[in-house]
Amino acid sequence: MRIVIMGAGISGHTAATLLKKYLGKKHEVVVISPNANWNWIPSNIWLGVGAMEPKEVTFALKPIYDKTKIQFIQAKVTHLYPEGDKTSEQAFVEYESTAPETKGQINRISYDYCINATGPKLNFSATPGLGPEEGNTVSVCTYLHAEEANEKLQIHIQRMKNGESLNFVFGTGHGMCTCQGAAFEYLFNVDHELRKAGVREKAKILWISNEYELGDFGMGGMHLEQGGYITSNKIFAESLFVERGIQWKTRAHVTKIEKDKIFYTTLEGENGFVRYDFSMLIPPFSGVGLKAIGKNGEDITSTLFAANGMMKVDANYESKPYEHWDSKDWPSTYQSPFYANLFGIGIAFAPPHPISKVMKNSDGIQISPTPPRTGMPSAIMGKVVAQNISHQIKSKTKELKHKASMAEMGAACIASAGNGIFSGTAVSMTVYPIVPDFKKYPKWGRSLTYTTGEIGLAGHWIKMVLHYMFMYKAKCKPGWWLIPE
Numbered sequence: 001m002r003i004v005i006m007g008a009g010i011s012g013h014t015a016a017t018l019l020k021k022y023l024g025k026k027h028e029v030v031v032i033s034p035n036a037n038w039n040w041i042p043s044n045i046w047l048g049v050g051a052m053e054p055k056e057v058t059f060a061l062k063p064i065y066d067k068t069k070i071q072f073i074q075a076k077v078t079h080l081y082p083e084g085d086k087t088s089e090q091a092f093v094e095y096e097s098t099a100p101e102t103k104g105q106i107n108r109i110s111y112d113y114c115i116n117a118t119g120p121k122l123n124f125s126a127t128p129g130l131g132p133e134e135g136n137t138v139s140v141c142t143y144l145h146a147e148e149a150n151e152k153l154q155i156h157i158q159r160m161k162n163g164e165s166l167n168f169v170f171g172t173g174h175g176m177c178t179c180q181g182a183a184f185e186y187l188f189n190v191d192h193e194l195r196k197a198g199v200r201e202k203a204k205i206l207w208i209s210n211e212y213e214l215g216d217f218g219m220g221g222m223h224l225e226q227g228g229y230i231t232s233n234k235i236f237a238e239s240l241f242v243e244r245g246i247q248w249k250t251r252a253h254v255t256k257i258e259k260d261k262i263f264y265t266t267l268e269g270e271n272g273f274v275r276y277d278f279s280m281l282i283p284p285f286s287g288v289g290l291k292a293i294g295k296n297g298e299d300i301t302s303t304l305f306a307a308n309g310m311m312k313v314d315a316n317y318e319s320k321p322y323e324h325w326d327s328k329d330w331p332s333t334y335q336s337p338f339y340a341n342l343f344g345i346g347i348a349f350a351p352p353h354p355i356s357k358v359m360k361n362s363d364g365i366q367i368s369p370t371p372p373r374t375g376m377p378s379a380i381m382g383k384v385v386a387q388n389i390s391h392q393i394k395s396k397t398k399e400l401k402h403k404a405s406m407a408e409m410g411a412a413c414i415a416s417a418g419n420g421i422f423s424g425t426a427v428s429m430t431v432y433p434i435v436p437d438f439k440k441y442p443k444w445g446r447s448l449t450y451t452t453g454e455i456g457l458a459g460h461w462i463k464m465v466l467h468y469m470f471m472y473k474a475k476c477k478p479g480w481w482l483i484p485e
Helices: 010-026 041-047 061-068 143-161 180-196 233-244 376-395 457-474
Strands: 002-006 028-033 037-039 058-060 071-081 092-097 106-110 113-116 166-172 203-208 223-226 229-232 247-249 252-257 261-266 271-275 278-282 342-344 411-416 426-431 452-456
Touching (some): 002 010, 010 028, 028 061, 037 061, 041 180, 058 061, 061 071, 071 106, 143 180, 143 278, 166 180, 180 203, 180 233, 180 411, 233 452, 252 278, 376 411, 426 457, 452 457
Parallel strands (some): 028 071, 113 342, 166 278, 203 247
Antiparallel strands (some): 223 229, 261 271, 411 426
């Protein structure tokens, strides 16, 4: 059997390494990724402020895959043929090489199973002027972006040391962005670095976001039980922003970005702009642009994929109002409803609907977050799909024994608020379940026992330990499989 994994991010790398461990030498595991290096993306925020170097958050994939007997192809998959074509009865993918020595060459490889773990396209072009390549803002979405962000940050810190007062803006660059947590972390790490540099009083910092309230993070907010009282994430987040002297504007959709101005519109219909000298705004995500082709050459992309380019899996994609959303709408096996040997995991799968309520302004512009699916949930999806494929191959059945619905899954998140062995802080959060279940938990949608939040130095130490632990795991060092996802 040959299993082809498209993508080598957190979900794809997890699936590939576990499949090889489960299946051994008898079966082929092939990873196709356009990137030669693996990147532990959660630590890019430290790279973006100069607290880490690129070599601390990346490593070359090929030596790891050579060691574990996984075939690695550095290429971008362009077409998916789930039924084969007129010349082949077997399913295959077509890819374009991105390796320096064979760049641009087109090839194909057949598969018995295929996992779509391509991750997202960073859709900077959705907002004019957004992004580091053709726009006016920096990014921490890749390690190269984060390295450039730090270079520019240091220039601005020097300007403040020379007496200038500057404006900093962080948040989301579009009304339908996800990953507010990454922008949150970068904001507070920059704030921390400005304080260390003795220039914080020279900086005005603004958070601009598509969240309805602070601390929504695309999860519809959450509630915590502390000292016998129920506290909303809104109060928790606002207290932190006030404590650090940071202003905020929520319910905002950034419409365009010029060299010194960020223009926005809000749910309430306000149109305006803010001036900035340095800005990091998260882009919206979309599918990477995979095309699906049927047996006779017909384009079946719109059948297999949602309008945003993400792949449809075992979810309920029926369009219905917020009041009718159900936790059972969410997928649990990530198997394609059209092809039993095709799976979609991580950001590559299409959610059935957002977690936060969809909100639109009078012009019909959606200003509410897309569901987060990164980090721990992505790794768990990768593991469950690897377990199911391995079980099917070994048992010679079609049973999907393992499940991982985000509506039945808990998650832990450590959000850095500043790096430093004695001065660092981080927000430590657990949430259960990720997708609220108002049938099981009628009042809050989640268990107050397993949904928690604290901030302090201990959280920073935990995040630092997790960084080294997951880098160790990803490099497949001795006993790596014992480290949980």
